[in-house]
Amino acid sequence: EVQLVESGGVLVQPGGSLRLSCAASGFTFSSYWMHWVRQAPGKGLVWVSRINSDGSSTGYADSVKGRFTISRDNAKNTLYLQMNSLRVEDTAVYYCASGSWYVDYWGQGTLVTVSS
Amino acid sequence: DIQMTQSPSSVSASVGDRVTITCRASQGISRWLAWYQQKPGKAPKLLIYDASSLQSGVPSRFSGSGSGTDFTLTISSLQPEDFASYYCQQADSFPYTFGQGTKLEIK
Numbered sequence: 001e002v003q004l005v006e007s008g009g010v011l012v013q014p015g016g017s018l019r020l021s022c023a024a025s026g027f028t029f030s031s032y033w034m035h036w037v038r039q040a041p042g043k044g045l046v047w048v049s050r051i052n053s054d055g056s057s058t059g060y061a062d063s064v065k066g067r068f069t070i071s072r073d074n075a076k077n078t079l080y081l082q083m084n085s086l087r088v089e090d091t092a093v094y095y096c097a098s099g100s101w102y103v104d105y106w107g108q109g110t111l112v113t114v115s116s
Numbered sequence: 117d118i119q120m121t122q123s124p125s126s127v128s129a130s131v132g133d134r135v136t137i138t139c140r141a142s143q144g145i146s147r148w149l150a151w152y153q154q155k156p157g158k159a160p161k162l163l164i165y166d167a168s169s170l171q172s173g174v175p176s177r178f179s180g181s182g183s184g185t186d187f188t189l190t191i192s193s194l195q196p197e198d199f200a201s202y203y204c205q206q207a208d209s210f211p212y213t214f215g216q217g218t219k220l221e222i223k
Binding site for chain 2: 035044045046047050061062095099102103106107108109
């Protein structure tokens with residue numbers, strides 16, 4: 001069974017930093033593209049970032065480019081999202097997700113709250 | 117970036133009804149489109165990919181069509197478990213983008 005388990009979501013002050021992790025199991029993690037997708041409270045889905053299977057290629061939404069960094073450790077079956085210079089508008093549930101062009105599997109999400 | 121516009125934003129319907137949701141892309145995306153269902157407090161679920169291919173395990177009452185800029189998701193006979201929010205997503209180019217969502221409510 002495919003499982004994606006996010007962790008690291010907390011309350012952080014504006015301007016702060018945070019690293020999210022996503023532990024993957026039940027599939028060959030090193031063969032799949034991975035994504036982060038977020039959803040602000042009561043709002044729609046917003047794609048944040050993606051990374052290819054070996055980590056050599058990444059992409060970001062304009063709203064997070066230069067502030068967020070996606071990475072992966074295929075030996076540990078883990079995906080990361082380093083978030084710097086956090087803003088109030090980054091408050092959201094962050095989903096870890098797998099798939100190439102489309103998202104086949106999703107984690108349960110982790111809540112990041114940016115507030116003073 | 118490619119903008120995805122869904123309509124309607126919300127719709128009320130009854131069990132057994134046929135419902136259609138549309139998604140329009142700001143530029144042509146061939147058939148690089150997916151539809152997701154999301155229930156409150158849950159992660160989204162992939163229903164349709166490549167505009168019209170049904171994801172494994174998804175009931176056949178769900179269908180998708182379209183190409184280029186205009187796409188539709190149709191639920192042929194609504195079941196109680198179908199009341200949820202639905203999102204389209206383009207995968208033609210980065211950054212991938214979602215529509216704003218359509219909330220399907222019970223009439």
